[in-house]
Amino acid sequence: MPKEARPSTGEQARQHALAQLRQAILRGEMAPAQRLVENELAEQFGVTRASVRAALIELESEGLVERIRNRGSRVRVVTVEEAVAITECRMVLEGLCAGKAAREASDEQLDQLLALGEAMSKAVADGEPVTYSDLNHELHARIREFSGQQVAVELLERLNAQLVRHRFQLALRPGRPQKSLSEHLAMIEAIRARDPRAAEEAVRSHLAGVIDALRE
Amino acid sequence: MPKEARPSTGEQARQHALAQLRQAILRGEMAPAQRLVENELAEQFGVTRASVRAALIELESEGLVERIRNRGSRVRVVTVEEAVAITECRMVLEGLCAGKAAREASDEQLDQLLALGEAMSKAVADGEPVTYSDLNHELHARIREFSGQQVAVELLERLNAQLVRHRFQLALRPGRPQKSLSEHLAMIEAIRARDPRAAEEAVRSHLAGVIDALRE
DNA sequence: CCGGACAGAATTGTCAACAATTTTGTTCAA
DNA sequence: TTGAACAAAATTGTTGACAATTCTGTCCGG
Numbered sequence: 489m490p491k492e493a494r495p496s497t498g499e500q501a502r503q504h505a506l507a508q509l510r511q512a513i514l515r516g517e518m519a520p521a522q523r524l525v526e527n528e529l530a531e532q533f534g535v536t537r538a539s540v541r542a543a544l545i546e547l548e549s550e551g552l553v554e555r556i557r558n559r560g561s562r563v564r565v566v567t568v569e570e571a572v573a574i575t576e577c578r579m580v581l582e583g584l585c586a587g588k589a590a591r592e593a594s595d596e597q598l599d600q601l602l603a604l605g606e607a608m609s610k611a612v613a614d615g616e617p618v619t620y621s622d623l624n625h626e627l628h629a630r631i632r633e634f635s636g637q638q639v640a641v642e643l644l645e646r647l648n649a650q651l652v653r654h655r656f657q658l659a660l661r662p663g664r665p666q667k668s669l670s671e672h673l674a675m676i677e678a679i680r681a682r683d684p685r686a687a688e689e690a691v692r693s694h695l696a697g698v699i700d701a702l703r704e
Numbered sequence: 705m706p707k708e709a710r711p712s713t714g715e716q717a718r719q720h721a722l723a724q725l726r727q728a729i730l731r732g733e734m735a736p737a738q739r740l741v742e743n744e745l746a747e748q749f750g751v752t753r754a755s756v757r758a759a760l761i762e763l764e765s766e767g768l769v770e771r772i773r774n775r776g777s778r779v780r781v782v783t784v785e786e787a788v789a790i791t792e793c794r795m796v797l798e799g800l801c802a803g804k805a806a807r808e809a810s811d812e813q814l815d816q817l818l819a820l821g822e823a824m825s826k827a828v829a830d831g832e833p834v835t836y837s838d839l840n841h842e843l844h845a846r847i848r849e850f851s852g853q854q855v856a857v858e859l860l861e862r863l864n865a866q867l868v869r870h871r872f873q874l875a876l877r878p879g880r881p882q883k884s885l886s887e888h889l890a891m892i893e894a895i896r897a898r899d900p901r902a903a904e905e906a907v908r909s910h911l912a913g914v915i916d917a918l919r920e
Numbered sequence: 921c922c923g924g925a926c927a928g929a930a931t932t933g934t935c936a937a938c939a940a941t942t943t944t945g946t947t948c949a950a
Numbered sequence: 951t952t953g954a955a956c957a958a959a960a961t962t963g964t965t966g967a968c969a970a971t972t973c974t975g976t977c978c979g980g
Contacts, residue, residue, distance in 0.1 A: 500773065500933070500934090501933080501934070502933080502934090525960090525961070525962095526961080526962070527960095527961080527962095535934090536934060536935055536936080537935090537936090537962095538754070538933090538934065538935070538936095539933090539934075539935095541758070541962090541963090542757070542758070542761055545758055545761050545762055546761055546762075546765055549762055549765040549766065550765065557716060557941090557962085557963090558940080558941050558942060558961080558962055558963075559941090559942070559943090559961085559962080560942095560961065560962065561962095570854075570855070573853055573854060573855040573856070574855050576800060576853065576855070576856070577797060577800065577853075577855050577856050577859060579800075580796035580797060580799060580800045581793065581796060581797070583796060584792060584793065584795075584796045637789055637792065637793075638786075638789060639786065639789040639790050639792070639793050639863075640789070640792070640793050643793060643859060647855075716963070716964095717963080717964070718963080718964090741930090741931070741932095742931080742932070743930095743931080743932095751964090752964065752965055752966080753932095753965090753966095754963090754964065754965075754966095755963090755964080757932090757933090773932085773933090773971090774931080774932055774933075774970080774971045774972060775931085775932080775971090775972070775973090776931065776932065776972095777932095
């Protein structure tokens with residue numbers, strides 16, 4: 489059992505509890521469908537139940553936690569169908585972002601994408617799937633960021649948070665990095681060419697591929 | 705000042721407060737940027753502050769309310785730029801839904817769309833912009849529903865809720881219904897033709913038109 | 921006349937106790 | 951043995967009071 493967290497003076501209790509719990513779920517420290525008892529969490533994080541409650545309500549509307557009236561909270565499990573539906577939404581939203589990024593990114597930012605692409609190629613060549621997965625994640629984050637589309641960014645971050653468990657499963661599949669790499673390079677190429685239409689199309693076909701892989 | 709709501713026995717207090725508050729905001733009974741004091745709301749709705757607090761936290765993550773630490777809550781005001789960004793997201797998400805609806809809707813559902821289109825034409829011919837606006841809203845809702853894409857539906861409902869104030873402004877603009885009507889009819893046509901690509905394109909160009917109108 | 925320090929008011933954040941609900945385990949009769 | 955009724959335990963929902971923070975208006979020195 490993890491040691492009780494420090495009182496964390498400046499930080500308000502609710503935000504503390506919220507951050508701790510979200511991290512714990514995202515890091516996969518909570519088993520899927522595990523029950524989240526307010527009392528236990530309160531003791532574990534060193535805050536009162538009211539703060540835990542507030543945090544749980546917030547996590548519920550982020551889609552990370554499931555709450556049933558008078559029955560308590562659990563870590564939400566995302567079925568494969570849901571993961572597919574989520575990825576379909578990612579597909580169009582990231583497509584939007586890629587198109588805007590192709591129009592509005594600075595030359596400096598385009599160089600960052602190029603560097604990321606090279607790092608990803610190297611990771612695949614060296615057979616390091618974990619490094620590749622991290623870079624993958626970062627590439628998508630950068631494209632979102634460069635689009636300047638704040639609303640889409642927030643929606644996508646929420647959606648991505650719900651997929652943590654499926655991401656692992658996908659990254660370690662043999663042969664997957666190779667296929668994924670060329671799609672990613674095409675995305676980078678289209679954005680660097682400042683071709684919004686091609687950029688959107690590249691992102692969409694990449695995520696269509698992810699959907700196929702999710703379905704096995 | 706509105707009379708205190710009934711205790712609403714079965715319903716739990718938090719859900720009661722949440723529903724009341726959300727309705728009040730969506731109906732425009734709360735002035736934009738109006739301060740929401742927890743005590744006042746608690747008394748007004750006949751629940752305790754804790755329930756109001758919980759409701760406010762939830763409404764914050766729905767984007768209807770803005771909360772600042774130790775400073776309280778206000779009704780969130782959506783700037784024109786934000787409304788544009790939101791509508792861009794609607795554009796791609798509703799495009800996704802239209803494509804899926806074109807594939808998966810039943811013949812019966814397609815007939816509903818046709819009937820809606822006729823009603824909309826009539827409303828424009830009769831010069832009834834309010835009726836037209838309602839039908840407009842219903843058409844979009846039906847398309848979402850027929851797609852069977854639950855994740856997209858939830859995202860879109862959240863986004864739409866944030867636009868209430870801008871919707872009014874747009875619907876009453878002279879000449880707007882005429883332009884909007886033909887775009888809507890094209891959407892219906894494409895879905896009824898079971899042409900996903902055309903359906904997506906029709907929805908996107910319609911909402912691109914809405915974006916132009918928003919920018920004036 | 922102006923600006924900063926300070927006290928008071930208003931408001932949000934936190935807490936511990938209590939009430940209501942659901943689940944679980946036990947008993948007893950058929 | 952099975953099933954329903956019931957009691958006990960666990961857990962969530964609610965309440966009112968208290969603490970911490972921020973805002974507001976006043977006072978005093980310059």
